[in-house]
Amino acid sequence: MPDSLHRFKAEVFQALAHPTRIAIVELLRDGPVSAGKLIEQLGIEQANASQHLSVLRAKQIVLNRKEGNQVLYSLRDPILSEVLDIMRRYFQAHISGTLAALGEIEKAETVGR
Amino acid sequence: MPDSLHRFKAEVFQALAHPTRIAIVELLRDGPVSAGKLIEQLGIEQANASQHLSVLRAKQIVLNRKEGNQVLYSLRDPILSEVLDIMRRYFQAHISGTLAALGEIEKAETVGR
DNA sequence: TTTGTCTATTCTTATATTCGAATATACTAT
DNA sequence: ATAGTATATTCGAATATAAGAATAGACAAA
Known part of the structure; x- marks a missing residue:
C-alpha cells in the first residue's frame, strides 16, 4: 500500500x-x-x-x-537541511518565473507591450 | 529580506x-x-x-x-524527484518512530508495561 | 451539427490552519 | 514561599484546504 x-x-x-x-x-x-x-x-x-x-x-x-x-x-535529521538546499537550487533555477507566479513581480512583464 | x-x-x-x-x-x-x-x-x-x-x-x-x-x-523540474528521493531516505531512516508518531502503530509500545 | 470523450471550474459543506490574547506550567533565584 | 523568567497550551475568530456533485468547455468522430 x-x-x-x-x-x-x-x-x-x-x-x-x-x-x-x-x-x-x-x-x-x-x-x-x-x-x-x-x-x-x-x-x-x-x-x-x-x-x-x-x-x-x-x-x-x-x-x-x-x-x-x-x-x-x-x-x-540533517537530511532535512539537504532538502532545503535542494529547494534553494530549485529556487535559483526558477526565480523569475516563480516570483511572477507568486505575484511578487508585475514589472518586466510589460516591457514588450 | x-x-x-x-x-x-x-x-x-x-x-x-x-x-x-x-x-x-x-x-x-x-x-x-x-x-x-x-x-x-x-x-x-x-x-x-x-x-x-x-x-x-x-x-x-x-x-x-x-x-x-x-x-x-x-x-x-526533475529536481523535485530528488527531493522525493531524499524523503524516501529520510523515511527509511525513521520508519518505526515516524509510523508511531503518525499513529499507525500502537503495538510494541506496551511491551514493557 | 450532434454525440461522445476528456478535462477544468464552480458550488457547497466539512475540516484544518493560523494568529493573537489570555492563561498555565516549569524552573531559578531570593 | 514568592517573584521572575522561559516555554507551552487553550480559546476564538479569520482564513484556507479538501471532497463530491454538478456543470462547463474543448476537441474528435460521425
Missing part, C-alpha cells in the same frame, strides 16, 4: 509548509538553539513560535530537551 | 503537502502522463484529481500541454 508512504511524506511537507517553520529549520542548521533565541531571531509572538515548534515536534522534524531554564531545539 | 525566500519554499512544500499530489509527482517521474492516465492510476474522482493538478500547476510544479484530445502533464 504505497499510500501510507505518500501520507507520511505529505505530513512532513505539510510540517515544512510555513515560512516561519522553514526559518526555524534553517536556524537549527548549525546546531541546537533555545526557544528563546529562536523567538528573538524570528521576531514573532512567543505563543506563535511555540505553536510552530509544536507542529515541528509533532512531526518529529525537531527534537527538544530541557536545559535548565530553557528548551533547546535541534534538527532531528 | 529572507522571508520571501521562506515564503516561496513554503508554497512549494504546501503544494506537495498532500498524498495525492505526491503520488502525481511520482507518477510523472519518468516522463509526461495524460490527465486521464493519472486519474486512472490514482483511483480518485476526476474532479478531485483535476483540482490537485490545478494546485500543482499554480505553483509551477508541473507543466501541461494539450495533445489533441487530452492534456499531458510533466514535471517542470
